[in-house]
Structure formats: structure tokens, C-alpha cells
Amino acid sequence: MKPLRLGFAGFRHAHIFDLYQRALDHPDIEVSGTWENDPGASLLPGRDITPSHSSYEDLLASCEAVAVGDAYGRRGQIVLQALRAGKHVIADKPLCTSLDELKEIAVVAREKSLRIGMMLDMRDHGNLICLRDVVASGRIGEVQTVSFSAQHPLLWGIRPAWYFEPGMHGGTLNDIAIHALDFLPWVTGLTVEKTDAARTWNAKATQAPHFKDCGQFLLRLSNGGGILGDVSYLAPDKCGYAIPNYWRITIHGTGGFAETSYKAPGVSVADDNSQEPELIPPAPARPGGYLEDFLADVAGNPHADGITTCSCLHATRQALELELQAQKS
Amino acid sequence: MSPIRFAIIGGGASDPRDSGLEGHRILIEDPAVAIREKRAPMIPGRETRNVIQLILSAYESASAGHAVTISS
Incomplete structure (x- = not known):
């Protein structure tokens, strides 16, 4: 198979380096080049990457697909320019920061039969795969309530400055809840039908009062069940990614419960006959699964239950609508 | 007594x-x-009333489908 020529546009969030390394290592990908609008302001200094192209147009001419890792607020236009040039796109999340941009992205992608992937890597985690298997086994009955915490550390002064510039971040719900909107339907087999409530507010990033660093919401599932989510930036700065409630997901069904988290040693499960919760070890992880899904989608053979153009656009639309609803509340 | x-x-x-x-x-x-x-x-009646008011407001919000302001 001829390798997919993949160009990289923007290195403003550390996530993109995961994709960059995977692309370098992947036999079916040729990294055609890199471009950064302002290398000095990017995360490139100190890394062994020098932009190979001085303009985005030149980068687009070198590739068949673009990997987007620019600041959130610029991604929508970068994605649109790539699609208009006939290039597939894989982006760090979020894909864009407005519903208008998303609408246009969906139209151009459809008109030109182009594929869109996203770095929604929670689906690749062994605990999440195991959680999905537990739900699918029927052991906990029909899923009724999901509650999750995905509090992140704010890391003021450590995160890139653009994060806190007005108009550049796009909202806490759009940034973090997108993961849950992607993986919870995949885990539960249910769809998110409605937002019952959503709020965002500023609490910790007092230097940037427009930056609403707290976000909570209540969603309704297609079977009438519900999701309670908290994606605030209040996790402690130095160990926020290591505390037990980092991506802690608790699911109760009509016959039992299952719970896991990012750092948990597996999935805790108990059904109505259990004397105590059982710890089920994680399933084999799927490192880089999001990239494999994108490659399969581009090849016209999307993986069953994988991340697809359709699922990316759908989850992004729901995240942006959630953000909008919070702004109105 | x-x-x-x-x-x-x-x-x-x-x-x-x-x-x-x-x-x-x-x-x-x-x-x-x-x-x-x-x-x-130990627990004054006013505090108990506030809790009940909060619970009733939650029911009212669920029924009405919108936020309900809790009067103090």
C-alpha cells in the first residue's frame, strides 16, 4: 500500500506530538512536512522538529492529509483550508470552536468525499475497552446512570498563553467533554439525546475572567437514562493527572455497577448477586487506535465501532451545542 | 421527668x-x-426548612425543565 502523505500544521498543544511520533513510526504514513505559523510561539523549541514548509499552502501541496495541532481557535479555518484543497484531516481535539465552522467543515468534507479523524484516544485505553466489554456483557443490566469526573489541572503559567487569550480556547466543555461525548455512546451503546442542563463559570483562572474554567452538565441518554459530567480545571496542578478521579467513570445499570478511571488497575464491577465488587483487569490497550481508525476511514474501510468522520462530526457538534447551552444558562 | x-x-x-x-x-x-x-x-427549624425548599426546588426544576432560583 502506498503510504499516506501526512503534513503537520501547527504545534501549539502537546497532544500533537503523540500523533507526530506515531506517524513517523507508521509504515503506512509518510510525514510529508511540517508547518508552524510562528515557530517561536509554538511548542517546537527544544524539540527535534524544524518546520519544513514556510507556508501552509506549500504544506498542503505536499500532502494528501493534514494533521492539525494549532491553537484551538485557529483550527476551524486550518481544517477548512485543507478540505477545500482536497486533503483529508486528522485533528487534535477540538476540531474547531464554532458551530458555523463545523457546519462548513461537514459540507465541504461531504462534497469532496474527504475524511476527518480526531485524536479521541480515550477509546484506546484498556480500562475503557474493558468497561465497554462489561456493559456489552449485560452483567450490569441496562445502563441508566453515568457519572464522570474529568477535572484537569489548570496549570496557569505552564499551559501555552494562547489558551487564555479571548476567543482562542473555545470553552471547557468543547475542549474536554468532547472525549465523553465520543466514548460514552461507544461504551454504553446508547446515544446522547438531549442536554438537560449545562453551566460554565470562572473560578480559578481569575487572571482571565473570560476563561470559564469550571464546567458541569446533565445529559439525557436515548433510553431515558442520564449522564452527569464535570470537566472543570480544578484538579491540583502538580498531581492532577494522577489523582483517582481523573477520568473516573461510574456506570449504574438495572443489574449492577461498573467503575473505572484513567489510573485504576482495572474496572470494578458488582451485580445484584455480588457480595463485594470484583476488579477486572484492563483489556489490552490499543495505542494509536485513533490513527488506525483514521487510516481505515481514509481507505474506505472504516472499522466497525471505530472513530469515523461521522462520529467525529457528531461528537464535535454535541460538544459545541453543550458549550452554547452553558453560555446561555 | x-x-x-x-x-x-x-x-x-x-x-x-x-x-x-x-x-x-x-x-x-x-x-x-x-x-x-x-x-x-441542635438543628434549627429554619435550616430544616431550607433543605426541604432545596429539595422541592429540585423537583420543580425537573418538572419544569429549567433552572429554578431558590429564594432565601
């Missing part, structure tokens, strides 16, 4: 019939004793 007596049973968690009543006993006993002793109860 005769003492107020309450039964205390069990402490089980998996069968509601075995649930401990110690916490409830104190909550029931205290206002009764407070009346006899002519003192304020």
Missing part, C-alpha cells in the same frame, strides 16, 4: 431492615429533649 426511649437496632448495609437507627435516634430525641429543656434544638 420520664426519659424518652428509642430502640437502636443493627448496622447492616445490604438489608434496609438492618439499617442502624442511631443517627435518626439522635435527630428525633434532640428536638423532644429541647422542648422539655426549653432550649433551641
Whole structure:
């Protein structure tokens, strides 16, 4: 198979380096080049990457697909320019920061039969795969309530400055809840039908009062069940990614419960006959699964239950609508 | 003055019939004793009313489908 020529546009969030390394290592990908609008302001200094192209147009001419890792607020236009040039796109999340941009992205992608992937890597985690298997086994009955915490550390002064510039971040719900909107339907087999409530507010990033660093919401599932989510930036700065409630997901069904988290040693499960919760070890992880899904989608053979153009656009639309609803509340 | 007596049973968690009543006993006993002793109860009526108002507001919000402001 001829390798997919993949160009990289923007290195403003550390996530993109995961994709960059995977692309370098992947036999079916040729990294055609890199471009950064302002290398000095990017995360490139100190890394062994020098932009190979001085303009985005030149980068687009070198590739068949673009990997987007620019600041959130610029991604929508970068994605649109790539699609208009006939290039597939894989982006760090979020894909864009407005519903208008998303609408246009969906139209151009459809008109030109182009594929869109996203770095929604929670689906690749062994605990999440195991959680999905537990739900699918029927052991906990029909899923009724999901509650999750995905509090992140704010890391003021450590995160890139653009994060806190007005108009550049796009909202806490759009940034973090997108993961849950992607993986919870995949885990539960249910769809998110409605937002019952959503709020965002500023609490910790007092230097940037427009930056609403707290976000909570209540969603309704297609079977009438519900999701309670908290994606605030209040996790402690130095160990926020290591505390037990980092991506802690608790699911109760009509016959039992299952719970896991990012750092948990597996999935805790108990059904109505259990004397105590059982710890089920994680399933084999799927490192880089999001990239494999994108490659399969581009090849016209999307993986069953994988991340697809359709699922990316759908989850992004729901995240942006959630953000909008919070702004109105 | 005769003492107020309450039964205390069990402490089980998996069968509601075995649930401990110690916490409830104190909550029931205290206002009764407070009346006899002519003192304020451990939990003033105003605080109890606020909790009930909060719960009723949650039901109202669920029923109406929108946020409900809780009057103080």
C-alpha cells in the first residue's frame, strides 16, 4: 500500500506530538512536512522538529492529509483550508470552536468525499475497552446512570498563553467533554439525546475572567437514562493527572455497577448477586487506535465501532451545542 | 421527668431492615429533649426548612425543565 502523505500544521498543544511520533513510526504514513505559523510561539523549541514548509499552502501541496495541532481557535479555518484543497484531516481535539465552522467543515468534507479523524484516544485505553466489554456483557443490566469526573489541572503559567487569550480556547466543555461525548455512546451503546442542563463559570483562572474554567452538565441518554459530567480545571496542578478521579467513570445499570478511571488497575464491577465488587483487569490497550481508525476511514474501510468522520462530526457538534447551552444558562 | 426511649437496632448495609437507627435516634430525641429543656434544638427549624425548599426546588426544576432560583 502506498503510504499516506501526512503534513503537520501547527504545534501549539502537546497532544500533537503523540500523533507526530506515531506517524513517523507508521509504515503506512509518510510525514510529508511540517508547518508552524510562528515557530517561536509554538511548542517546537527544544524539540527535534524544524518546520519544513514556510507556508501552509506549500504544506498542503505536499500532502494528501493534514494533521492539525494549532491553537484551538485557529483550527476551524486550518481544517477548512485543507478540505477545500482536497486533503483529508486528522485533528487534535477540538476540531474547531464554532458551530458555523463545523457546519462548513461537514459540507465541504461531504462534497469532496474527504475524511476527518480526531485524536479521541480515550477509546484506546484498556480500562475503557474493558468497561465497554462489561456493559456489552449485560452483567450490569441496562445502563441508566453515568457519572464522570474529568477535572484537569489548570496549570496557569505552564499551559501555552494562547489558551487564555479571548476567543482562542473555545470553552471547557468543547475542549474536554468532547472525549465523553465520543466514548460514552461507544461504551454504553446508547446515544446522547438531549442536554438537560449545562453551566460554565470562572473560578480559578481569575487572571482571565473570560476563561470559564469550571464546567458541569446533565445529559439525557436515548433510553431515558442520564449522564452527569464535570470537566472543570480544578484538579491540583502538580498531581492532577494522577489523582483517582481523573477520568473516573461510574456506570449504574438495572443489574449492577461498573467503575473505572484513567489510573485504576482495572474496572470494578458488582451485580445484584455480588457480595463485594470484583476488579477486572484492563483489556489490552490499543495505542494509536485513533490513527488506525483514521487510516481505515481514509481507505474506505472504516472499522466497525471505530472513530469515523461521522462520529467525529457528531461528537464535535454535541460538544459545541453543550458549550452554547452553558453560555446561555 | 420520664426519659424518652428509642430502640437502636443493627448496622447492616445490604438489608434496609438492618439499617442502624442511631443517627435518626439522635435527630428525633434532640428536638423532644429541647422542648422539655426549653432550649433551641441542635438543628434549627429554619435550616430544616431550607433543605426541604432545596429539595422541592429540585423537583420543580425537573418538572419544569429549567433552572429554578431558590429564594432565601
